[in-house]
Amino acid sequence: MKPVPLLHEPWRSTQRQERAASFGMWIFLGSEALLFGGLLLAFAATRALHVEGFRAAGRATDVALGTANTLILLTSSLAVAIAVEAARAERRRLALGGLLAGLLLGLGFLVVKGFEWHSDIAKGLFPGGAALQGMPGATLSSSFYWLLTGLHGLHVLGGLTLLGWMGLQAWRRLRPLRSPGLEAAGLYWHLVDVVWVFLYPLLYLDGRA
Amino acid sequence: MATLLGFFCIGGFAAAAIRLELFTPAADVMTPDAYNRMFTLHGTVMVWFFLVPSIPNTLGNFLLPLMIGARDLAFPRLNLFSWYLFVSAGLLLLLSLLLGGVDTGWTFYTPFSTMFSNGYVMLAALAVIVAGFSSIATGLNFIATVHMLRAPGMHWFRLPLLVWAIYGTSLVMVLATPVLSASLLLIVAERAFGLPVFDPAQGGDPLLFQHLFWFYSHPAVYIMILPAFGVISEIVTCFARRRVFGYRFMVYAILWIALVGFLVWGHHMFVSGQSLFASMAFSFLSFVIAVPSAIKVFNWTFTLYRGQITFEAPMFYALGFIGLFTIGGLTGLFLAAIPIDVHVTDTYFVVAHFHFIMVGGAVTALYGGLHFWWPKLTGRMYPESWARLAGLTMFFGFVFTFFPMFVMGFAGMPRRYQVYPPEFQAWNVMSSSGAVLLAAAYLLPIGYLTWSLFFGRRAGDDPWDATGLEWRTASPPPRENFFELPVVDEEPYLYHPEATGPHHSAREPHRNQGRNAR
């Protein structure tokens, strides 16, 4: 790996470059939010047509694993936030430690999710599966469950790759700690967390009362 | 650029095939299935692989940094990445085409696309999703560039209108495209993994797809036409030697269109079973968005008023644009009115309307812009008389092709039909013959522009005596655009001293934007 150069074309100062990187990331996050927004709209509109079916499907999900994953992802976000703050303060050990913790927690999220998917299939919780027969709308809800968690899982994977790559570069001292890329990767990770914050009540908490 | 040209030719070929088929009322050139695949190909390629990226990716990529006095776009590597994405999307689409094509129409309406269509819908949908990522990347890059890389003194209200237009376009791209990706992802999920989402048998709502689809695809019209507005503003002011009339209102109109463009999508769904209340809301909002478009047309006209108009080829295109866009826009108002729309839905009236906007508007502006900035792009002048000939042919060929469609559409000829009643044949023959003329007009510039690359007269830095920053550097520009970065302390378009219009044949002294460039 080559060291990452500080100042790229076409920028005149690294400070402006940094602000642009963060701003660019925010625009991208806005775009991502609309991607999930579109899917959540489809979810909400379909749920409005089949409230009872969606409640029944919500009851069928594994709330323990869902809650555990929510906590894992929130904590992972915490670790990354600490890492980014520490990187700004040039506290190398805290920054790298935070990144590592964030990465491990993110991996943990995927592992838990994998087990959950596995048991969902075993329980027949998929469109056309045994557990959902005879509940109008529950099939649709289950479609959304797989689609949303699957797409979110892909985003987790993407975020982990990004963070891991930046972390590796920082660890080998090829990327300065205060590089804008690290902060941008952190922002992306937080967005993945925010998406899950909305998926959690929609997919797991519906119909519990 | 060459990539886009390739797609334009593919889409154009499909259009030619359709027009050939429609020459006679019977089905004689292709099977009905092939006809379906042909118009789907035409729509998909032309919308996503030609019109949406046409002006932003060619002129925008090149001119945006030049016009604001920057060395390059904000994220050059992202720009390249976006091109790779675009090409791979194109290859995916070509693959789906070679395997047998898609027969859903460019709109991919469910439940046909998810349950019944036997074409390669998934591949085509994936291609459009990937192309969408490419356009998000481009839009993001443009927004960051306009915010972060303006030359010193280049205030927001000193930006050329093309920059404003591309900025508005980029906003639409970034905010609308992901919703298209979402809706196509749902189709892919339903087809590939059997996850029913829109399936009415399971209680799904096919209309929901239309909502998601048009949330992107109506603003997409503004992705195509806003950059055209920008190009026309630049050309008209330069060849009329007049300041742009109502510069600030032109800017507000662009932003207003970019914003309200998101609120009118339901006018594509008046007959779909959408609620009447929603239809009325969307109808009202569609009338609202006609206002800024009208502001732009009137302001161009006022810019021309008492100008020293010269008829170079770009001006031919620009004037043609104003006329065609006005017709296209006014017929759009007919369509925004629910009672008329119910009558003409899915007829050739609609086809004629959106071709006036997209082809008469966006493509004409692309050709106009290409001629206007050709000297800057290549350092060579194009042959003027050939270009004028092509411009005129394009205008007449276009009207000849698409105007008959208004008539037969209003008389009830439905779109997407291969076989039609014989009373429409006269109009269809007229339209197909016009298409030949139009095709010639589109091919002609490709020939003489290529010729001018090698044998054209060398162009100076500023062949049009224009005021913009892009004319303050060499033609073609050096690798980093400017030898020395410009500083700006005046508005754009100072073609004549303030408060006095040109009043005799001698040219007024004009002030260029930016100092110490070069």
Next chain:
Amino acid sequence: MSGRRGLLPAEARGAGAILGRALAVWLALVALALASLAMAYVPLGRGNMAVALGISSLKMLLIAAFFMRLRQAEGLRRLAAAACLLWLAFLFALTFTDLLTRAPASQPAPSDLARPPAPTTGEGAF
């Protein structure tokens, strides 16, 4: 702004200060997550979803303001975030304008198809 030529402006802060503030935000987030879990089991009818989404929005604001540093950001980045919310509102508002005001279905739902059709004349028609 400091550090005209630097990287991100350096912020000399101790590890304790960083951890302290981030942990406080995290505690609030975890408390909110558990609260939404608990509230899901309280029968509120339609209120359940409203409460759950309200808590989620609160969590989003916390994450955006503190973890994503939107609190310190200049107007531009806040504008980007606000624009995205505004456009989401467009999408939801107008789609639900249609969805909630649609005329009742004139065709029987597939699940009702098995039942005999209601009589169209005589007493049953009313």
